[in-house]
Amino acid sequence: MTVLYSWLIAPFADFDFMRRGLVGAVALALSGAPVGVFLMLRRMSLTGDAMAHAVLPGAAIGFMLYGLSLPAMTIGGLVAGCAVALLAGAVARATSLREDASLASFYLLSLALGVTIVSIRGSNIDLLHVLFGSVLALDDATLLLLGGVATVTLMTLSVLYRPLVMECVDPGFLRSVSRLGAPTHLAFLSLLVLNLVAGFHALGTLLAIGMMILPAATARFWIEDVTGMIVLSVVVALIAGWAGLVLSFHFGLPAGPSIILAAGALHVVSLVVGPAGGLLHGLLPRPHLEA
Template sequence: MLLYDTLIGPFAEFEFMRRALAGTVALALGGAPVGVFLMLRRMSLVGDAMAHAILPGVAVGFLLFGLDLVAMTLGGLVAGFAVAIFAGVLARVTALKEDASLAAFYLVSLALGVTIVSVRGTNIDLLHVLFGNILALDDDALMVIAINSTITLALLALIYRPLVAECVDPLFLRTVSRSGGLAHLTFLALVVVSLVSGFQALGTLLAVGLMILPAGIARFWSRDISGMIVIATLAAIASGYAGLVLSFASKVPSGPAIILSAAVLYVISVLFGSVDGVLRRRLMRGHLEA
């Protein structure tokens, strides 16, 4: 009975918990595959920078319309796309590399977004924008997350082959096809869409966590890209469920609880993972030395 009350009872009894779990599953389905490609393309920190880049757009939507989901979502999309385009253009017309230009935009975006929210809102509003509130998801928020995740999965399926080819051998892709540039731009758009989906639930600061940490977990359990995507998605769902249970049973905020649950899985994977896990490498080294 205690096990039921802890693991199942909150979702059976409270609708807001079921909504939060549904939102987490939708975010995992759309965000985890994107996170895998971010990791394989060595763009994990780019994802973090883009998460902060959407903040000014979200803040402008909040400034004009308050906590209106549609306005904040559209503002985040516009800001994310604008930063991605400007950073790419700046990297091509100057000696500055794309990661450095993104870092500059990220710092400016974070400061500008916090300033805009602070002008009209309270500290509670600022915390809502920065850290989200997955326990307060309504029908509109769930619909936005579900639509964005569906679009993300559909477009990923279309550009899957060039994305994989670019991860494995980008020079070969440029030799045999011109689809690499379009696939790269489409992928950056999907990163923005995934982050905008996550900000309502986890905030602009933590949304990237449910993309990158599950991808890192998958890296220690599979060498195959499709296997990584499946494992990352399952890890994201498990982290969301565990975080919600932890949040319900304690005073830990739901967003940080989800990310901390993913961090625990990440540490376990680093230690015990079947692909380059610390203990497995030591066992293999000891076997070779013997």
């Protein structure tokens, strides 16, 4: 019992930076995992990954002008993310280029531009901070931002839950019975950008999308109901956040990548043994006449 306490609980009881990291991970789990479920159901996972890199130039410009300023980098990231989403959609509609290719082009340009700006203005440490975050160095302002984003996300999803589910299942039906399709899509993209900017401060631009997609994909192998999937994805994200921080503390690993690796490990286990489409489930013989 003492060994379990020293390994699993003592780091958070004894060290303030570990408690702050855990609070940040909890906030990201509560807000990012539900958004990730809808990203997955809407087949927008790669779009989310592209958008994660799209916030980098705006955050980099904020860094160039004001240093590691939370408001400047947050506002810059929000503006850049929204701008890239709108530009990619406009290019896809005005040209023969499909939206996924348009997003990929803007994402590559955004990543290169952001890294260049940070490299010119700051050091290699600043660049690592931007790319991989600093979940163990979250200050009060950043924790308040993460908590605020989680609150806004959960409240917005509670209001838009029905149209979001309908759009995932049958967008044509939603357009035929309601005019909520376009506003719902825009509101969801805004939530996505908001959560990516929040995740950027804790996990960096390269890993922020991980706390959305991996828990959602893990939950998909256990539950097919959307509501249950959202709840389980949050639980998976919470476990990954806690486990990643514990691994980071005891083995000297970088905290952000450790959290994503923990989420990845849970995903691999679910991929193999999950009852809702896992590999072993597919290999088992089905009862006679089962569809």
